[in-house]
Amino acid sequence: MNNVYDVIIVGGGPSGLTCGIYTSRENLKTLIVEKEVCGGLAGSTHLIENYPGFPEGLSGEDLLAKFKTQAQKFGTEIREFTEVEKIIPQQEVVEVKTGKENFFSFSVVIAGGSQPKKLGVKGEEEFRGRGVSYCATCDGPLFKDKDVVVVGCGNSGLQEGEALLKYVNSLTFVEFLPFITAQKILQERIKKDPKAKFLLNHKVIGIEGEDFVKKVIVEDRETGKIKEIPAQGVFIYAGYLPNTGFLKGLLELDEQGFIITDEKMRASLKGIFACGDIRSKEVRQITTAVGEATISAISVRDYLREVKNS
Numbered sequence: 001m002n003n004v005y006d007v008i009i010v011g012g013g014p015s016g017l018t019c020g021i022y023t024s025r026e027n028l029k030t031l032i033v034e035k036e037v038c039g040g041l042a043g044s045t046h047l048i049e050n051y052p053g054f055p056e057g058l059s060g061e062d063l064l065a066k067f068k069t070q071a072q073k074f075g076t077e078i079r080e081f082t083e084v085e086k087i088i089p090q091q092e093v094v095e096v097k098t099g100k101e102n103f104f105s106f107s108v109v110i111a112g113g114s115q116p117k118k119l120g121v122k123g124e125e126e127f128r129g130r131g132v133s134y135c136a137t138c139d140g141p142l143f144k145d146k147d148v149v150v151v152g153c154g155n156s157g158l159q160e161g162e163a164l165l166k167y168v169n170s171l172t173f174v175e176f177l178p179f180i181t182a183q184k185i186l187q188e189r190i191k192k193d194p195k196a197k198f199l200l201n202h203k204v205i206g207i208e209g210e211d212f213v214k215k216v217i218v219e220d221r222e223t224g225k226i227k228e229i230p231a232q233g234v235f236i237y238a239g240y241l242p243n244t245g246f247l248k249g250l251l252e253l254d255e256q257g258f259i260i261t262d263e264k265m266r267a268s269l270k271g272i273f274a275c276g277d278i279r280s281k282e283v284r285q286i287t288t289a290v291g292e293a294t295i296s297a298i299s300v301r302d303y304l305r306e307v308k309n310s
Helices: 014-025 060-073 136-143 155-164 184-191 286-309
Strands: 007-010 030-033 077-079 084-089 094-098 102-105 108-110 114-116 147-151 170-175 196-200 202-209 213-220 226-230 233-236 240-242 272-274
Touching: 007 014, 007 094, 007 102, 014 030, 014 060, 014 286, 030 102, 060 077, 108 286, 136 155, 136 233, 147 155, 147 226, 155 170, 155 184, 155 233, 170 202, 184 196, 213 233, 272 286
Parallel strands: 007 030, 007 108, 030 077, 108 272, 147 170, 147 233, 170 196
Antiparallel strands: 084 094, 094 102, 114 240, 202 213, 213 226
16 A cells, blocks of 8 residues: 555644654654644744753744754655544554545554633633733734733743733733742743732633723632733633544543553554643643654554554
8 A cells, every 4th residue: 555654643743743753764654734834832932941952942933843844854744734634443544534635544643732721701702812812922012011911820821921021011920729830940030020920819700891802800719809900911821622622432532631542652542642732641841742752653663563564
């Protein structure tokens, strides 16, 4: 079957591109399909300082461009703006259906990542694109000299907040928990900026405005007191949801919809593997994503040796 790939990788973020580097170097015919452009959420991060080998840090766009170039150097075929709609296991191969064309492969690695979780509060959908955003790197310059709220004090919230501080007049971080979960070095840098302040143990209960956002309504979780924060922008970093909608009924998923695998990154169906942020686990970082991608690629290699020699 000359027209069949050895492996199709769904997703062109850090894990997908790393997997492609490894499988291509094993001389496996490799295709990456990515619904947008390669890079994933990491590709839109303003500054990455904890990826080994880059002590001065670099933008997510620059780092992921290097990943992509390296994968292509070793022969990985990449199809961007190609969204997978369904995966259909057949007797010998797996069919990967997209909105453009269908592909066939002896194995599939799911590395589709995740997407920002919505708060689900009044005004969030209404003002999306009119003050509500999920990407400071993308939209930060639009809020020059504005008062802005960042929801979430994890690494993503503080990293993107740091990017916003270059532009905004003031920045208020709202965190549901009574403490900040981001890395200490991020906390220390932001706390030194006089434009930044924190509201811990508060939850957002509404976003209000007219044509654009004008204020964010929050509730003190300890006292129940309602507060209004004047703001022209709201950036939301309240966690992530896995991009596994096309897999329901096919693979075993956890309660949040993340893919369950074993230590070799094997999913519940033979010939299908998963790695990166789409996988059920505790820690989601670029470094863990590339490590899991390495394991996935080696597992795919071993699986194909077994299948083709049987």
